[in-house]
Structure formats: C-alpha cells, structure tokens
Amino acid sequence: MTKYLLSAGLLLLAACSNNNDNTEPSTPAESPSTGIAAPQNITLNIIGIYPHDTSAYTQGLEIHNGKLYEGTGDYETSSLRVTDIKTGKVEHKHVMGTGKIFGEGITIFNNKIYQLTWQSHVVNVYDLNNIDKPIQTFNWPYEGWGITHTDKELIISDGSANLYFVNPADFRVRTTIQVTDNTGPVTNLNELEMINGFVFANVYTMDFIVKVDPASGHVVGRIDLPGLKDQYFKNQVVADRTDVLNGIAYDSTSKKLYITGKRWPKMFEAYINQ
Incomplete structure (x- = not known):
C-alpha cells in the first residue's frame, strides 16, 4: 500500500509496509521459484512539481548540464527536444517522425545523443550541440524501447525481459542479460536510466519502477507510484490522451530524480530514499 503525505511544505511520497509508515522491509524472503530475494521497497520524497508538455509522448528523458532532453514517440510527430525543467517550455525541437518512424528512448553518451526508434530498426545519433539532424545512424535488429549507458557501453531494452549491452562504436551486442525478480522474468522494460551503478526501468503500463543489478539482472529494488494522476492532476487527465507512467x-550533480508520463501535464522532482 502506498500513500502520499504533506510534510514541512514538501510533498512526501512514502511507501507503507505492514501498516507502518517509513518502515523498511526486513531481510527479504526468497522465492522458491527463482531463489532471488524479493526487491527492497524504495520510496521517493517529491520536492517539486513542474509543467510538462502534454503533446510529448515521452519515451526517453535525460538531464545534461541543467537542461532536460526528451525523446518522444507517435508516428509523424516523434521528436527530440531540449526543455527547461522548471517551466516545461520547449526551447528547441527536432521532429524526426514519419509515417514509418516512431521515436523511442534516448541517452547521452560521450557528447552524443542516441535515439532509438520502435520497429524501423534505426538508431539516430546526434551531436549534443546540434539536434537538427543526425550525424550517424545504426541498424538495431530488435525493437527499440529504452536506452541508457555505463561508462563504456550502451544498455538497450526491446520490450522483453532482456537488457542488451552494446558497443557504441558499431552497435554490436556484447552481452545480454535477462531481468528477473523473485517471481520470474520481468518483461516490458521500457525507459531506462543508470543511477549509481544500477539500471532503473519503467515497466510499460505499470505504476512502478524497478531497480536492476546490471551484473546479474536481478531486480533488487522497486519504487511503487500508484495514483499519481488522481493525486496531482486528476482534473487535467484527458481520456485517450493522458497515458502511462514513463x-x-x-x-x-544534484542527486535529484525526475519522472513523468506519456502526455502528462506534470513532471515530478524527487530524492530517492534508499
């Protein structure tokens, strides 16, 4: 069960365990089916809520030098954009979608922006200082969903339980791991973000984020985020438009986390409690 509290002028998002607020679970039990410990509960302190462009079908989100970079989906209107975090104002946008091209996740690595596409098997690479046209393209043999990176490799999801570790120079897959929790494989891994050595992943259509150990593929933590729409922008939800958490x-630098959803009117700024 999860509930939202208002404390000291801040919006506090805290998870309840055994009906006791702020209580972390004890040593997790192991599942007889996988032998993997149940993921630890992770809570967030929401410290800010900012506007978000409701035309953005959010696929990828990145912070770089204080700016928000966002990759969006939808045929025809898929884009790569630079946005002001606090105002939600789109400062620069490159529309790259067509009737066949559907934009997906992005990551910034070595001053380049890598943007996946969904089913066209194309990866666009942009110079960080000029998003108006790709400087390079790669072929990707699977569907493109989410992307992040270590200091040496890109990490890509394709909607399955797999994470692919990819050479950024030629886009060849070096290794593949399957993401698994105490109940089995975790599929529909979508937007990815590397945080302190762990991969955080949205699970498509679900109101939670998983924390994955990239060495083993085991889900070691989970952030439950039910009811954000009803709690914070119920009157701004548009039927068949306002979509899922992503x-x-x-x-x-600031240790802040930013989360939003597809065509959501709000973006949330938070600290992770671990």
Missing part, C-alpha cells in the same frame, strides 16, 4: 531522468 520517463526517468537523474541529475548526478
């Missing part, structure tokens, strides 16, 4: 960006 979008994770981490600012390693």
Whole structure:
C-alpha cells in the first residue's frame, strides 16, 4: 500500500509496509521459484512539481548540464527536444517522425545523443550541440524501447525481459542479460536510466519502477507510484490522451530524480530514499 503525505511544505511520497509508515522491509524472503530475494521497497520524497508538455509522448528523458532532453514517440510527430525543467517550455525541437518512424528512448553518451526508434530498426545519433539532424545512424535488429549507458557501453531494452549491452562504436551486442525478480522474468522494460551503478526501468503500463543489478539482472529494488494522476492532476487527465507512467531522468550533480508520463501535464522532482 502506498500513500502520499504533506510534510514541512514538501510533498512526501512514502511507501507503507505492514501498516507502518517509513518502515523498511526486513531481510527479504526468497522465492522458491527463482531463489532471488524479493526487491527492497524504495520510496521517493517529491520536492517539486513542474509543467510538462502534454503533446510529448515521452519515451526517453535525460538531464545534461541543467537542461532536460526528451525523446518522444507517435508516428509523424516523434521528436527530440531540449526543455527547461522548471517551466516545461520547449526551447528547441527536432521532429524526426514519419509515417514509418516512431521515436523511442534516448541517452547521452560521450557528447552524443542516441535515439532509438520502435520497429524501423534505426538508431539516430546526434551531436549534443546540434539536434537538427543526425550525424550517424545504426541498424538495431530488435525493437527499440529504452536506452541508457555505463561508462563504456550502451544498455538497450526491446520490450522483453532482456537488457542488451552494446558497443557504441558499431552497435554490436556484447552481452545480454535477462531481468528477473523473485517471481520470474520481468518483461516490458521500457525507459531506462543508470543511477549509481544500477539500471532503473519503467515497466510499460505499470505504476512502478524497478531497480536492476546490471551484473546479474536481478531486480533488487522497486519504487511503487500508484495514483499519481488522481493525486496531482486528476482534473487535467484527458481520456485517450493522458497515458502511462514513463520517463526517468537523474541529475548526478544534484542527486535529484525526475519522472513523468506519456502526455502528462506534470513532471515530478524527487530524492530517492534508499
């Protein structure tokens, strides 16, 4: 069970365990089916809520030098954009969608932006300082969903339980791991973000984020986020438009996490409690 509290002028998002607020679970039990410990509960302190462009079908979210970079989907209107975090104003946008091209996740690696596409097997690479046209393209043999990186490799999801570790120079897959929790494989891994050595992933259509150990593929933590729409922008939900939770960006300098959803009117700024 999860509930939202208002404390000291801040919006506090805290998870309840055994009906006791702020209580972390004890040593997790192991599942007889996988032998993997149940993921630890992770809570967030929401410290800010900012406007978000409701035309953005959010697929990828990144923070770089204080700016928000966002990759969006939808045929024809898929885009790569630079946005002001606090105002939600789109400062620059490159529309790259067509009747066949549907934009997906993005990541920034070595001053380049890598943007996946869904089913066209194309990866666009942009110079960080000029998003108006790709400087390079790669072929990707699977569907493109989410993307993040280590200091040496890109990590890509394709809607399955797999995470692919990819050479950024030629886009060849080096290794593949299957993401598994105490109940079995975790599929529909979508937007990805590397945070302190762990991969955080949206699970498509679900109101939670999983924390994955990239060495083993085991889900070691979970952030439950039920009811954000009803709690914070119920009157702004548009039927058949306001979609699911998706979008994770981490600012390693400020240690702040930013989350949003597809065509959501709000973006949430938070600290992770671990």
